[in-house]
Amino acid sequence: MTELAKTFEPGPIEAKWYQHWEEKGLFRPDRPDAEAYTIVNPPPNVTGSLHIGHALDNTLQDIMIRYERLRGKDALWVVGVDHAGIATQMVVERQMEARQDKRTNYSREEFVQKVWEWKEESGGQITRQLRRLGCSMDWSREQFTMDPHFSDAVLKVFVDLYNDGLIYRDKRLVNWDVKLKTAISDLEVETIETKGGFWHFKYPLSGGAKTAEGKDYLVVATTRPETMLADMAVAVHPEDERYQSVIGKMIDHPITGRQIPVVADEHADPELGSGCVKITPGHDFNDFDVGKRAGMKPAEMLNMLDGNGNVCQTADGLIPDEFLGLHRFKKDGVDGAREAVVARMKADGFLIPHVDKEGVEHDAEPRTIQTPFGDRGGVVIEPWLTDQWYVDAEKLAQKPIEAVRNGDIEIVPKTWEKTFFNWMENIQPWCVSRQLWWGHQIPAWYGMKFDEVHSTGAKIVGTEVFVATCEEEALELARRHYLSSSVINDDFSPENVIVVENADAAEDAFWDENKIPIWRDEDVLDTWFSSALWPFATLGWPLGQEPRMAGYSLKQSIYSQHQDPDPMVVAEWNEKRAEWDNWNAAKSRIDKHYPNDLLISGFDILFFWDARMMMMGRQLTGENPWPRLYLHGLVRAADGAKMSKSKGNVVDPLGLVDKYGADALRFFMAAMESQGRDIKMDNKRVEGYRNFATKIWNAARFLQANGIGASDTIAAPDAAKPVNKWIIGEVVETLAKLEKAFDELRFDGMADAIYHFAWGTFCDWYLELIKGEMDEETKAVAAWAFDQILVMLHPFMPFVTEELWGAMGAGERDHYPLITAKWPEPEAGVDAEAKSEIDWTVALVSEVRALRAELNIPWSSRLTLHPLDGGRTDAASALDRQGKADWGEPIDSAPAGSAQIVVAGKSYAVPLADAIDLDAERARLAKAAEAADKEVKSLEGRLNNPNFVERAKPEAVEKARADHAERKEEADRLRAALSRLG
Template sequence: MSENQNINQGKPAKLDKAFDFHKAETRIYDSWEAIGAFKAGRTDGEAYTIVLPPPNVTGSLHMGHALNHTLQDILIRFERMRGKDVLWQPGMDHAGIATQMVVERQLDAEGISRHDLGREKFVERIWQWKEKSGGIIFNQMRRLGQSCDWSRSRFTMDDGFAGAVLKVFVELYKQDLIYKAKRLVNWDPKLKTAISDLEVEQKEINGHYWHFKYPVDGEENRFLTVATTRPETMLGDVAVAVHPDDERYQDLIGKTLTLPLVGRKLIVVADEHADPEKGSGAVKITPAHDFDDNMVGKRHDLEEINIFDDQARTNDAVPEKYRNLDRLVVRKMVVADMDTLGLLEKVEDTVHMVPYGDRSGVVIEPWLTDQWYVNAEVLAKPALEAVESGATRFVPKNWEKTYFEWMRNIEPWCISRQLWWGHQIPAWYGPDGRIFVCLTEEDAVAEALDHYGEEKQLTRDPDVLDTWFSSALWPFGTLGWPDNTPELNKHYRTDVLVTGFDIIFFWVARMMMDGIHFMDDVPFHTVYVHALVRDEHGAKMSKSKGNVIDPLELADKFGADALRFTLASMEAQGRDIKMSEKRVEGYRNFGTKLWNAARFCDMNGCFDDVDATFDPAKVSLAVNKWIIGEMVKATADVTRALENFRYNEATAAIYHFTWGTFCDWYVELIKPQFYGDDGADKTETRNTAMWVMDQILK
């Protein structure tokens, strides 16, 4: 259609010639918030609830957030328009390590450390930072138009939620589902804390295989050769494993070797962990410093010798010349000494994966230490059965296999962290080491008095809980549990969880375990696992590659609607998104097309004196019957697609109807009615165009 033709034939437009999304998005969002459009509490509709995966308080909005939040917002607005009492529960995670590091860096700049302040003052300093700088991401989420019920926003360290976290810990402890044990953990020697697997970054490193010869006891000049990428750990070796079917070593199984440099006797064990096709087929076993070796050690009841301290420096368990030294210094010394003894057979170049702390950037050390654990195997059983029975389903369904694999092979969950920021573990120790786990110190003192018969000095455990422990309560803790609140009764269980695949185990599975255990019901009936957002070439975005696309920059350039429509249109189940600026620009043009159609309707009186009694079923003109029928079909297509989480199909139906059917055909076909003299035809067409525009904008 011609702009001049519109202006000449119609009246002046109230809408500007070009859509200024900068002004419109801010104005519209502010008006929505002002009237409480996002608040839950509708009394005449059934509940529909989604909990927003809580972003870190230190976080900034990235493209993964933009996709995740857009998909949730589509479901939220869809069900809100269908008359349900919708709650989109927002909140933030206290992000233990990340937040503590932010504030510690500030202190470093001031020339002081957290130890100079002491724990209480340091935690106060973090709260001050949180109030001033934390939660920037909430404003960024508003910039993208998210319709969360901000009035109900929660923080994993606020008083009510913190009380729920402590109650869960105490109850699980009383039920013998939480205990303390010495086990192997991912230890960060810079931060001096245990960390989760998700906080470990595997890097491909150019390294070496050092082949060492261990003398066979009682057989002069016979050696068993082992290869290692970490020579320093040989000081903690307790055995050598060979495959039970490896004919080369059948006569050695059960015999001993002498560990060079140390003199310790090593037993040769038969274990399938040893691969006859790899190297010599013999593997040195260091149960205290390797996760695979630890499993071998448990199968053969081997000693666990911890040779490092919390800074990854050698301790008194090694010969004196190697003590109190950094692990890499000891590595060089061991290699040199083995070479001097003629026990270094060869050195091979190799490329291997090395674990690094994603926050500290240092090599992670598998380390034996006392930590608190959840008996996840017990809690996992009903969570496993819930998905097997269909009480909770995964979309796409193939992610159930990932869930099953993790849950069926679940290990005890290490929940303690050696930090100051977080939920301090509610455990107190008596002078003899007896543990008293209670909600308050007063309760612990009372229990101790009852136990000892007199007052004793108690010391609280200094550790805090893993942030995943507290976020596992998110679906019911945010609704007021353990109090029996109206919100809890109405909105639990929630409906859909929208998440990425990488936290199915770390978060989804744990919410399932805690939800069933404490609420006797699954926390959600559907888990929608969305795609990864990659760059336009399919590469994973990373700062080092320089290919990170900032969603806020795209929103400022093309509008939040264009960005969100792009993300939804590219969200096809089981397929990652290849994001590019050109895609967003294309959907900005789609918005422009719709704006121009709206201007055309406006200039022809479609939005003037709107007839509230207009019934689309009673139109008489063929062209209006046709567009209404097409609108009904498109609406059905969109509804069906959204009910089945097929976002790309929903946006395709919207796009094709709006651009092709409405703008390109209907707007052209109705010009004779608008420019003609038949008042009745003109009125019906105006009402029809207005009604269709209203449906499109929904």
């Protein structure tokens, strides 16, 4: 044994053991023949730092991987980081701005190189922080979504999906971030309430058309007047009687003069405003759908804004010059298009003012508007009509939906299935192109599309697309296409097809050099496209063609002869051998570790990541990526509010680790993780679990002081004494509870089982019951039981358990660390007789202790227990040591001035006249009970008040309920104590 320090200090222990585990390769011990167990971590952004959500997510994963490793499996926890296209480019560009520099001062290649340099110097901070948390990941194979093998997989997937008709280019509306100048997904849009206005305008009908009310105009209300410049219709409900006469008629647009139709569409709500809705399909998602239903093709829809959010001319050239170049909103104190449109409509008499309650006219009616913001750019999102690449998510979603419905994929908790089905069954095309430089550049090249008339000078009528994994393949596709075309010059040769930098360069090459140019798409893929391949691409997918190993016999001849082999031959062989070894290793990993066994993620990335992995897994491998998906909640502030930097309630997990230790934070996360519920941060609870670690530490010191070290057996030792039989049975029962909780992914149940056994059963009772009775049997059982605690607790508190494991068996365990030890196999059962006997003793002493606590009986006063109805009088030693009480003679009835306790249905009288002032104690208890009752009634009044329950903040209502339950429990306890005194 190694003598333990008097005080438990987690910091040095954590640093020592993590370094030891990683250096010795203990996170992935060599177990080639063992059953596999595989999980992958949701790859954090390379720009990220550890937040409290990461702490929860990775703690739960580490608990599972350590558990399965202890069970002897080949446990692989795949670790890596995501290149985080938008986030990373933002970080690097912000640093450039600080130096009065900018991205556009460099070529694409130069800028990307600067990002790589940043990644090598500053990226990956979060992986260092994950080590602080104790995450036992396989760092030897750390992955990055821009690694060469991963990039190859991404390109292959894009090409394969394109060839299968599951990726296509289309003109649709996207969420455009005018600050970042890129499209973003629906999932990256935050809806925030903002103060805005509701403007009412007259749209004049042309050709003498009138409504049923005799008006020669329609009243249109809008919260976005600037988009009027691209209006293409006005919609009314097909059954709205007021407008039957004008459906199909035309409107003379009051600013552009464009003639636009009145269309019938159920999108127009007759009960909302005037029932007339202006339709701007190039700048509103609902309007886009209305426009398509009205027969408008996306290519015909008008776009009035450029990528910076400034007004540009539409295809029909009808926007007046006064609006061109204006920003969509007021910017830097300068009026924008919104203000200019309102001013023009007002000046021309088309604005209908809003009159408030005081009769004062205003241009607009004040409104609170649900406004979309980009979660990274932080500016209002603009629906923008543009050409982008899309994945046919609807088709890819079918097999995952089927897998969840038939139970091939289990979502835990099951309550999330409804949300999953609702999203997947209504899924929209997935826009996967982003207008960035950092990321996987889309493997598509464009070439000129010519008319079908054979001539020496073909007419350019559009573009061709050539999708390939590399430039050489794209060139080959283009050459084949143009060779088979009938519109090229007769003297055309494959060398005429060349690659140029961009579309502008293509024009010069075609007209000036008589070349047929192709140029690569400048966009990159959505980060989630690559991370959707994470479960299998991290293992080496795709394998590709098996390397040919011709020349194996050459190896035999080289090394069998007693002469120096030709260095060139040896080098060639070694290169071939390495190729084969890499291929074989990847095949072995994929065969063994895919599908993975479990995915743990926050519910907030169910559609960002989890569902997309299901889609890609089924489409590309034919298998589900994992059979179980566990979705945990969010970690919230102590008052239940969502954490945010703006609220100032963000908790730094590393600060908690510094203060309480990683083990304490990890155990808190597990204990509070109840399926489907968010976790409220509670530093007191974390501190309490630091005390739990200290309790285990002190138990080890007590054992050492009594000559008890490590056990030398996995199975339970032989035992004859009831107390030893009892603790063996308690280990067996705790192990069963723990394994059931692991099977059901009940992390709170796991923590509860080991906590109550370790602290309550073992430390508080067993160690007390065996004091002074340390024979060899007891020492063996105590050592074994403590070993079981360390092993069962290790997945939750790896650092303190590893330290104690080594200290209890110093020397013996130098080559047998706890991290790779064996999960308990007691090979024992529960001795019912011993359990009954010790449970009775525990209950007896507990009742005596409770009596002392409730009635303020000082420990200096000894108590005497008199059986009233033939109750047992054994366990005298435990009663004496732990209750400071003795047995008295059996009596028929309780004397005056005594209290009663009940154990196992039998009553015992405890005379108290010599222990406390009975009258004073009755008065104290009555007063305290009355005060508690008063608080209970006050809280009941608040909770029964509908105004409070409905209008107060949810956290305030929840606190009132918790206070009510606590005060009610206190009042009941005080009255019970009072009743004991008679």
